[in-house]
Amino acid sequence: MTPPVLYHCPDSRSLRCLWAAEETGMAIDLRTLPFPPRAFAPEYRAVNPLMTVPGWVEDGRLMTESAAICERIAVGTSLELTRDEADYWQWRNWLHRSDATLTFPLAVMIRYNRVEPEERRLAQAVEDYRAFFGGRAKSIEAALSDGREWLVAGRFTIADIVIAYAAFLATTLGADDVLGDATRAWLARCTARDAFRRARERQKAG
Known part of the structure; x- marks a missing residue:
């Protein structure tokens, strides 16, 4: 059977999918593109x-x-929650929150700090959306404030992957100081996972 093909740019939001594939052991054909x-x-x-x-x-x-692809990869594995689990709808909400609420302001920062030519870069937009992300990231801190190890269901799931990617991206943009203490500790647990490390190494090889 031909494996699925993942088109990917290093450390972009497609890293979520590569990470999820590494967690599950799913065979994929990785095609790395320039950004x-x-x-x-x-x-x-x-x-x-x-x-x-x-x-x-x-x-x-x-x-x-990316979140939908992670959901597809997770089917039938411990990364998935099923409808009979108590945290199912909370899990689904995190999946949607990952891009619509959390990655969007970071994407604006990237555009106006890295992608646009020098004369079109907007420092004010970068700072405004950095603060915007900080406000939205409080939802992660609130979820972890009871000392839980992972976001839902008492185990690591794709909710952790898709949300941790947003927090990780913030660290690459110098916005990690807007993350709370519990969020930073949780992010450290996520990025210390062997599958995350394998994904980042694999993307270097293309």
């Missing part, structure tokens, strides 16, 4: 007209949303 692919990999448009990563191609079908 941003819309500028440096025009041939990728034939795969994903949005020109965004991740691009996940399986059985001729394309998926483009």
Whole structure:
């Protein structure tokens, strides 16, 4: 059987998918692209007209949303919650929160601090969205304030993967000081996992 193909840029939100695949042991065909692919990999448009990563191609079908791809990877594993588990809807809410609420302000920071040419960079936008992310990241701190080890169900799941990616991305942008103490300790547990380390090493090899 042909393995699914993951189109990926190092440390972009597609890292969520690569990490989840490493956690589950799922075989994938990793295709690493330069960032941003819309500028440096025009041939990728034939795969994903949005020109965004991740691009996940399986059985001729394309998926483009990192949390949804993680959900697909998690099926039948301990990373998934089933509807009969008490934290199911909380788990689903974290999956949606990961991009819509948490990664979005960081993406604005990246655009106006790294991607745009020097003359179009906006320091005020970067600072505003840094503060915006800090306010939204308080939801992670609140969830962990009771001393729990993981976000839901008393175990590591893809909720931890998709949310930890946002917190990890913040650290790469110098915004880790907006994270609370419990969040930083939880992020350290997440990024110390062998699968996370393997994913980051694998992306270097392409």
